[in-house]
Amino acid sequence: MRTTAKSVTLAMAASVVALAAAHAQDDSLTIVSWGGAYTESQDKAYHQPYAEKTGTEILQEDKSAQALAGIRSQVEAGNVTWDVVDMLQADAQRACDEGLIMEIPHDEWLAEAPDGTPPSEDFIEGTLGDCFIPQILYATMFAYNTEAFDGEGPQTIADIWDTEKFPGTRALQNIPQKNLEWALIADGVSPDEVYDVLATQEGQDRAFAKLDEIRDNIIWWSEGAQPPQMLADGEAAIATAYNGRIFNAQVNEDQPFEIMWDGQMFEVDGWVVPVGNDDELELIKDYLYFATDTQRLADQAKYISYAPARKSSVPKVGQHAELGIDMKPHMPTQDENFQNAVQFNTDFWADYGDALEERFNAWLAQ
Amino acid sequence: MSDSSAASHGQSPSSTGSQSGTEQLTTADGTPLRISLRKAEARARRRAFFLVLPLLAFLLVTFAIPIVQMISRSVRNPEVSEYLPNTASAIQNWNGQEVPPEEVFAAMAADMEVGMENRTLGRAAARINREIPGARSTVLGTARALDEMSPPYKEAFIADDDGWTNLEFWRLIKRETRTITPVYYLLAFDYEYSPSGEIVERAEYYQVYRMLFLRTAWMSLLITALCILLGYPVAHLLATLPLKTSNLLMILVLLPFWTSLLVRTSAWIVLLQQQGVVNDMLVWLGVIDTDNRVRMIYNQIGTIVAMTHILLPFMILPLYSVMKTIPPSYMRAARSLGATQLRAFVTVYMPLTIPGLAAGVLLVFILAIGYYITPALVGGDTGIFISNLIAQNMTGSTAQLRLAAALATILLVAVLVLYWAFNKLVGVDRLKFG
Numbered sequence: 001m002r003t004t005a006k007s008v009t010l011a012m013a014a015s016v017v018a019l020a021a022a023h024a025q026d027d028s029l030t031i032v033s034w035g036g037a038y039t040e041s042q043d044k045a046y047h048q049p050y051a052e053k054t055g056t057e058i059l060q061e062d063k064s065a066q067a068l069a070g071i072r073s074q075v076e077a078g079n080v081t082w083d084v085v086d087m088l089q090a091d092a093q094r095a096c097d098e099g100l101i102m103e104i105p106h107d108e109w110l111a112e113a114p115d116g117t118p119p120s121e122d123f124i125e126g127t128l129g130d131c132f133i134p135q136i137l138y139a140t141m142f143a144y145n146t147e148a149f150d151g152e153g154p155q156t157i158a159d160i161w162d163t164e165k166f167p168g169t170r171a172l173q174n175i176p177q178k179n180l181e182w183a184l185i186a187d188g189v190s191p192d193e194v195y196d197v198l199a200t201q202e203g204q205d206r207a208f209a210k211l212d213e214i215r216d217n218i219i220w221w222s223e224g225a226q227p228p229q230m231l232a233d234g235e236a237a238i239a240t241a242y243n244g245r246i247f248n249a250q251v252n253e254d255q256p257f258e259i260m261w262d263g264q265m266f267e268v269d270g271w272v273v274p275v276g277n278d279d280e281l282e283l284i285k286d287y288l289y290f291a292t293d294t295q296r297l298a299d300q301a302k303y304i305s306y307a308p309a310r311k312s313s314v315p316k317v318g319q320h321a322e323l324g325i326d327m328k329p330h331m332p333t334q335d336e337n338f339q340n341a342v343q344f345n346t347d348f349w350a351d352y353g354d355a356l357e358e359r360f361n362a363w364l365a366q
Numbered sequence: 367m368s369d370s371s372a373a374s375h376g377q378s379p380s381s382t383g384s385q386s387g388t389e390q391l392t393t394a395d396g397t398p399l400r401i402s403l404r405k406a407e408a409r410a411r412r413r414a415f416f417l418v419l420p421l422l423a424f425l426l427v428t429f430a431i432p433i434v435q436m437i438s439r440s441v442r443n444p445e446v447s448e449y450l451p452n453t454a455s456a457i458q459n460w461n462g463q464e465v466p467p468e469e470v471f472a473a474m475a476a477d478m479e480v481g482m483e484n485r486t487l488g489r490a491a492a493r494i495n496r497e498i499p500g501a502r503s504t505v506l507g508t509a510r511a512l513d514e515m516s517p518p519y520k521e522a523f524i525a526d527d528d529g530w531t532n533l534e535f536w537r538l539i540k541r542e543t544r545t546i547t548p549v550y551y552l553l554a555f556d557y558e559y560s561p562s563g564e565i566v567e568r569a570e571y572y573q574v575y576r577m578l579f580l581r582t583a584w585m586s587l588l589i590t591a592l593c594i595l596l597g598y599p600v601a602h603l604l605a606t607l608p609l610k611t612s613n614l615l616m617i618l619v620l621l622p623f624w625t626s627l628l629v630r631t632s633a634w635i636v637l638l639q640q641q642g643v644v645n646d647m648l649v650w651l652g653v654i655d656t657d658n659r660v661r662m663i664y665n666q667i668g669t670i671v672a673m674t675h676i677l678l679p680f681m682i683l684p685l686y687s688v689m690k691t692i693p694p695s696y697m698r699a700a701r702s703l704g705a706t707q708l709r710a711f712v713t714v715y716m717p718l719t720i721p722g723l724a725a726g727v728l729l730v731f732i733l734a735i736g737y738y739i740t741p742a743l744v745g746g747d748t749g750i751f752i753s754n755l756i757a758q759n760m761t762g763s764t765a766q767l768r769l770a771a772a773l774a775t776i777l778l779v780a781v782l783v784l785y786w787a788f789n790k791l792v793g794v795d796r797l798k799f800g
Contacts, residue, residue: 069765097488355499362574
């Protein structure tokens with residue numbers, strides 16, 4: 001009897017090991033991203049050409065909204081299943097500081113620009129992190145459904161708080177980031193002082209008090225695909241959103257949406273590699289070399305209106321792949337759109353994120 | 367279960383054996399029947415145990431071990447002692463009244479060097495930053511500049527960043543050197559350590575968990591009450607109507623029960639949202655005008671409506687199974703002895719349904735209190751439960767896994783206590799689950 005038990009246990013253990021080994025050896029990459037139109041643009045610009053070229057199978061997961069927590073728990077449990085993760089710069093900085101993602105020698109891993117400029121000089125200043133390869137520069141800003149307003153829609157951040165002149169539900173993301181900045185700007189703080197004010201107790205109280213003013217007009221979204229949907233359904237008249245998503249709804253779905261560029265907050269998004277992926281490192285490096293070169297980054301802008309993070313890619317941004325419209329005016333970095341832009345401060349949020357997020361969650365649930 | 371069946375199998379032949387004569391019976395090979403039987407029984411029992419072994423192993427791996435891990439995680443606090451070991455031991459002699467002496471700073475510098483090398487310093491910094499916003503920059507900023515510094519480190523550190531003179535920072539480090547901490551349980555009840563080390567209530571704008579535990583409890587109670595109110599008459603109808611009609615009714619109860627939870631929740635979204643079916647009807651009927659559509663979802667109403675609907679079968683089915691066994695003659699007897707219909711119902715029928723009612727209440731309430739997906743989908747911000755905040759503490763970019771573990775442990779203990787109390791009150795062996 002005992003020997004049977006033993007052999008069964010052994011057989012079970014062996015099959016588990018065999019399964020794990022099979023998983024490790026197969027020629028596939030698990031790439032985590034944000035889903036929706038954004039993942040689609042990556043799929044067309046990076047994944048499909050790469051799969052065609054090398055035969056690698058690319059598995060996609062739409063988990064980037066929980067990227068930091070996901071990597072943290074995978075690394076802590078010693079069971080890393082994500083190979084390449086699309087992540088915000090602020091989160092990447094934290095993950096890097098906590099040793100959860102690999103350090104990346106950019107000049108060693110990545111392709112040079114066509115004119116021979118090394119990668120470390122080709123990416124936009126201040127966007128390269130120790131563990132981070134920037135991909136795109138995107139904006140979060142307010143957008144509205146033109147059908148929700150008889151006349152002109154809101155034009156400034158202050159208009160967003162004017163529920164008399166611009167009635168209707170506002171859809172905001174259920175995080176403190178950017179909402180608190182906009183609340184302060186609406187309250188009259190000048191954009192370049194926002195973060196100094198928000199670092200003080202009074203500034204934080206002020207931002208929350210300002211949000212309280214429109215609390216009854218707010219519904220919350222958590223995934224980037226939701227705000228265009230909420231605007232289209234009429235559940236919201238105004239929504240904060242990523243500019244690429246609104247662009248997608250405008251051109252691909254003919255939605256009557258308008259982007260309000262005033263007070264747009266831009267930040268960088270890019271790739272990281274969780275630690276514990278040593279078995280597949282060569283494949284990951286090969287993929288990243290391919291997917292972050294000048295042409296590929298410019299290609300992504302054919303499908304979605306995010307600005308490439310490489311300077312050498314900018315002149316190559318052309319027309320939309322299917323619709324033939326010029327993509328340049330839709331880029332958040334276009335002069336006209338960029339006038340009142342605020343740079344999202346990743347350092348500030350690395351320091352104050354915990355406390356403000358906790359307070360924000362408590363505020364939400366009350 | 368397997369034990370008792372094995373025993374009962376063994377019993378019948380042995381009892382026939384003793385009946386048939388006083389002479390000791392033996393099997394073909396000469397061993398006494400009793401011994402041979404006992405052997406066979408033992409073998410059967412072992413085999414039965416072997417059959418449940420996979421389930422036991424499964425439960426151990428997927429249920430018992432994770433719960434133990436969760437509980438241990440909720441009190442662990444390894445960051446400072448593990449990633450700043452030199453500082454942790456050097457600071458023990460510090461009196462807490464002025465900026466620590468050079469030896470503490472030197473120990474910190476040594477820890478930083480190792481921590482930058484292994485990239486573990488960020489974890490310690492993240493832990494400290496949670497209590498003192500901005501401390502992360504102080505620690506990591508100075509650590510990056512460490513290469514250009516030379517002893518004495520105290521002056522060098524303070525020159526680099528005046529965050530190093532903050533006594534709260536050092537007191538926190540001293541307090542955080544304990545590897546077992548109650549701090550996550552304090553947080554789970556909206557308390558915290560003050561800078562001087564006393565346990566105090568948190569600032570009002572951080573308080574959320576006590577309120578959410580209470581909300582979860584009262585909303586679960588309300589949902590249970592609604593289920594009784596709606597389920598009792600239905601179960602009674604099911605049990606008393608002629609078979610043909612009651613079968614049809616039963617299907618109406620079971621169909622939604624077999625439908626996916628997500629489908630039913632989404633269906634409620636379609637019905638209740640502001641541009642949804644119910645609002646459209648009300649507008650069409652002229653009860654409300656189109657600018658004042660009622661918000662019935664993404665708030666408490668949404669959670670209560672959807673959850674009552676989803677949990678209703680868990681009330682109806684145990685009630686039905688008990689009501690089905692109550693002979694109609696009892697009620698007739700009561701009536702014939704002069705009781706009114708109401709009196710007969712209250713004094714005869716209702717007490718007999720209590721085992722089913724209690725089972726239904728227990729099922730619905732305990733299921734409700736841990737509900738996650740429905741409140742998350744239709745609860746908006748005022749209709750969420752404690753489980754939603756547990757999830758938030760597990761997934762957000764500033765996830766606090768240990769706080770989530772503490773909250774989950776509290777929820778688990780609360781459910782166990784409730785179950786115990788319920789057992790004292792009603793007696794779990796009296797319950798009938800259908």
